[in-house]
Amino acid sequence: MRIRDRIKSDAATFKRLDKRExxxxxxxxxxxxxxxxxxxxxxxxxxxxxxxxxxTSLYVVMVNANNEVxxxxxxxxxESGGVETENNYIDVETSYTLRYDDVTKTDVDTVExxxxxxxxxxxxxxxxxxAVFESYATKGAFVDLSLFIPAEILQQNExxxxxxxxxxxxxxxxxxxxxxxxxxYEAGFYRGDALIGVAALAQNLDNAIVLVKQIxxx
Numbered sequence: 488m489r490i491r492d493r494i495k496s497d498a499a500t501f502k503r504l505d506k507r508e509x510x511x512x513x514x515x516x517x518x519x520x521x522x523x524x525x526x527x528x529x530x531x532x533x534x535x536x537x538x539x540x541x542x543t544s545l546y547v548v549m550v551n552a553n554n555e556v557x558x559x560x561x562x563x564x565x566e567s568g569g570v571e572t573e574n575n576y577i578d579v580e581t582s583y584t585l586r587y588d589d590v591t592k593t594d595v596d597t598v599e600x601x602x603x604x605x606x607x608x609x610x611x612x613x614x615x616x617x618a619v620f621e622s623y624a625t626k627g628a629f630v631d632l633s634l635f636i637p638a639e640i641l642q643q644n645e646x647x648x649x650x651x652x653x654x655x656x657x658x659x660x661x662x663x664x665x666x667x668x669x670x671x672y673e674a675g676f677y678r679g680d681a682l683i684g685v686a687a688l689a690q691n692l693d694n695a696i697v698l699v700k701q702i703x704x705x
Contacts, residue, residue: 544575545694548604549676549683550597550615554581558674561698564705568697580610581676585619608688611695614665620682624651624661629684631659635696636703644703649682663703670705 547561561579562572585597604610605628613623623629631653633641641648641660647669649662662684665671671683683702685695 543578543691544570544572545577545612545691545698546610547577547579547612547698548583548601548610548614549579549581549671550583550585550601550613550619551681552581552614552676553678556581556675558676560670560674564670564698564701565694567705568701570694570697585615587618587622605686605688608686608690610686611689611691612683612698613686614671614676614681614683616677616679616681620649620662620684621651624649624684627654628687629661630687630689630692631661632663632685632696632699633660635685636660636700640700640704647703649684663699665702670702 545561545565561577565572565577583597583601585601601623605613605623613620613628615623632648644663647664647666648660649664650658650660653659653661662682665677665681665683667673671677672681683699685692685699689695
């Protein structure tokens with residue numbers, strides 16, 4: 488069937504459907520271009536945003552976090568680790584929601600947005616509850632912190648380390664726990680246990696390591 492005939496046929500079918508059936512029709516037949524268009528829009532938006540933030544020194548994304556929290560804890564931790572933040576921009580994003588147990592509470596664009604951000608290195612530090620964090624850990628999304636944080640610090644904080652086997656079968660320290668007593672927990676970003684790690688494609692790797700290290704030792 489020629490494209491023109493296919494369009495006419497789809498249009499005729501579409502007119503006969505009720506509102507709910509029309510929505511299902513569009514999704515069933517056009518979900519691939521819809522998803523592709525969404526990804527393109529997200530990618531362009533992120534690139535344009537980055538072009539306007541050339542002085543950004545760290546991108547932090549916290550999924551399923553309390554987005555009403557107003558805190559300087561990220562800046563405080565970086566400064567305690569020796570990072571100068573006065574003239575740099577720290578991007579802290581807490582608006583994303585992703586629930587595997589209840590999709591009705593999930594931002595429909597979150598999966599696509601995070602895929603793009605991980606893929607182009609548009610986030611340096613990632614935090615989420617265990618289920619979400621683990622889903623990205625299994626995809627090799629995080630660096631092995633044992634390669635960057637001194638062994639003695641890791642040994643002193645063993646209970647707070649999140650270890651797992653990577654795609655090559657090697658055990659790595661891919662994240663650290665955010666629990667009661669942790670700076671981010673006490674600041675109110677999470678009301679339950681969560682995890683934080685450094686993205687494998689982090690553009691600001693040094694600052695990301697400093698932040699995670701300071702969270703671990705505080």
